[in-house]
Amino acid sequence: MRDYPDRMSPQQAHTFHDDVLNIVNQIPRGSVTTYGIIAAWAGWPAHSRMVGRVLRYAPEAASMPCHRVVNKEGRTAPGWSQQRVLLESEGVSFKANGHVDMQRHQWEPEEIK
DNA sequence: AGTTTGACTGGAG
DNA sequence: CCTCCAGCCAAAC
Numbered sequence: 744m745r746d747y748p749d750r751m752s753p754q755q756a757h758t759f760h761d762d763v764l765n766i767v768n769q770i771p772r773g774s775v776t777t778y779g780i781i782a783a784w785a786g787w788p789a790h791s792r793m794v795g796r797v798l799r800y801a802p803e804a805a806s807m808p809c810h811r812v813v814n815k816e817g818r819t820a821p822g823w824s825q826q827r828v829l830l831e832s833e834g835v836s837f838k839a840n841g842h843v844d845m846q847r848h849q850w851e852p853e854e855i856k
Numbered sequence: 857a858g859t860t861t862g863a864c865t866g867g868a869g
Numbered sequence: 870c871c872t873c874c875a876g877c878c879a880a881a882c
Contacts, residue, residue: 750878750879751878751879756879777864777865778863778864778865779864779865782864789865789876789877789878790864790877790878790879791864791865791877792862792863792864792865792877792878792879793864793878793879793880794863794864795862795863795864796862796863796878796879796880797863798863799862799863800863800880809863812863813863814863814864814865815864815865815866816865818863819863820863821862821863822863823863826863840870840871
């Protein structure tokens with residue numbers, strides 16, 4: 744069927760940015776979610792990489808629980824070893840391979856917005 | 857205006 | 870479980 748040639752207009756990019764931060768702010772303590780889930784929830788399922796970009800470079804992200812965002816396999820962000828420490832301090836358990844036990848801690852947005 | 861770069865994901869080996 | 874590769878897409882070169 745049809746593909747989705749959709750391109751983000753500057754307006755949409757701005758909305759996406761805000762939505763991402765809004766969702767991250769609602770991740771409960773002791774839980775984690777993934778880039779893909781956030782992207783899908785913001786309405787752009789193919790933009791998981793952009794979610795990572797926002798959390799990495801947006802100034803506001805510094806004062807948010809962005810450490811509660813990991814990839815789909817429960818892997819923590821490259822080059823940010825403190826992320827694991829932060830998560831463990833709020834009760835998140837890791838498996839032997841160093842990944843978050845997603846089965847136990849993955850959280851999904853429900854009634855946001 | 858073409859190429860490279862990732863805080864991603866899914867699949868293959 | 871690991872690495873590598875292709876597809877992904879806006880931003881940075």
